Ligand code: KIV
């Protein structure tokens with residue numbers, strides 16, 4: 345349909361590149377299933393060449409989720425082959441290959457003389473790389489997307505030359521990323537119009553837009569591109585992504601819906617799943633949504649002032665341009681407690697969008713009862729936090745069995761931990777500058793390690809005096825960072841869990857690197 349906008353969700357690829365947002369394979373699967381319910385058209389599931397975990401997550405999603413599954417690849421044969429290997433079990437698959445086309449990118453990334461001596465020669469090399477990459481991707485898959493990275497800052501005539509070559513080579517989607525979030529709406533609109541006018545056979549491909557939010561213009565830029573002729577929009581849930589993030593899916597979709605009078609386009613999105621998807625992504629990534637965030641923020645439908653409340657009571661249209669119901673905000677807050685049974689817990693989690701297996705339920709119910717004992721009333725947000733906690737870490741190398749901290753005004757903080765390490769119990773104590781330092785020191789002593797802590801934060805993630813505290817920690821080992829997350833009604837325990845989570849991620853990666861072998865696929869090439 346002429347006015348149909350294809351929604352390409354990149355929460356699991358560009359979104360996951362947000363600092364501190366790393367998701368494990370189970371969390372990615374859970375989000376991918378929820379994106380299926382939201383009814384996005386395409387999900388970009390990851391960048392398979394970048395790590396064995398990324399490969400495995402893309403492969404699992406490709407086998408289980410019924411959407412077009414895209415995987416990212418640089419304009420290199422090894423990336424393209426690996427991307428294909430990861431998505432080959434999907435019924436509908438797309439290889440998304442990209443190369444930097446702005447002078448900034450060309451002179452930065454391709455500074456080596458083998459790409460050419462002058463900028464003009466390097467530009468020629470990039471044109472050849474684009475053609476070769478698309479042609480190679482086409483040997484595996486009909487559906488090939490080509491992105492001219494940093495198109496937002498690429499000189500228009502050269503951009504048109506690159507795109508023409510990619511279309512000639514068979515790209516079915518041409519994506520225009522504003523990689524640095526630099527462009528203005530009018531500029532992007534003019535760029536899309538120029539591409540449509542100048543590039544031969546541009547009608548053979550769908551034009552796509554991919555905006556970053558460095559100047560807060562990602563959504564406005566995406567909509568301007570749509571009006572100029574783009575028919576695919578790349579976006580993420582809650583607008584998460586590199587630096588200031590990507591264009592937010594919910595803002596684009598709801599703007600198109602609410603302002604249909606002006607923007608006559610439609611998407612396939614089931615808007616009633618927006619609220620659950622946003623909360624799930626926030627719960628699993630640990631990236632809190634600011635209260636005043638459009639569509640999904642805690643205050644998005646709150647009316648505080650007397651004048652507004654009075655107006656709303658008389659006629660909701662006075663201050664409301666869409667209803668909470670349209671985006672799936674629940675009418676009442678459900679509360680569970682220690683007398684709630686397994687069925688009640690499972691039913692509520694299912695309503696919140698989670699897929700709960702019988703095995704998960706056993707583990708979850710025990711955690712839920714532990715929480716209900718401490719908190720008495722367990723709200724939806726508590727359940728989401730629980731789902732984003734240790735529930736998905738199946739292969740834990742080390743687990744916190746018990747901890748104790750001794751504190752006092754004039755006492756030296758001392759912590760004792762009991763850790764289960766691959767079925768062995770280890771008990772250790774240590775002192776520290778404060779209770780958290782003491783806990784980390786006792787864990788280090790028990791495991792005979794000492795990791796550099798790059799960042800550490802604690803915050804409350806649910807409401808009330810017995811709110812759940814969340815600790816986030818980033819540790820570094822051999823040039824790589826690992827972000828751990830822990831939640832508890834006790835912030836010292838949350839900190840210990842977060843530290844152990846990061847250590848477990850590090851161990852899982854070490855193990856995966858030793859074990860992972862990418863399978864052969866010669867016979868599956870199409871030509
Ligand atoms: O922002 C960007 O340029 C990207 C591309 C890889 C599409 O994310």
Ligand code: ZN
Nearest residue numbers: 358521523554
């Ligand atoms: Zn991007």
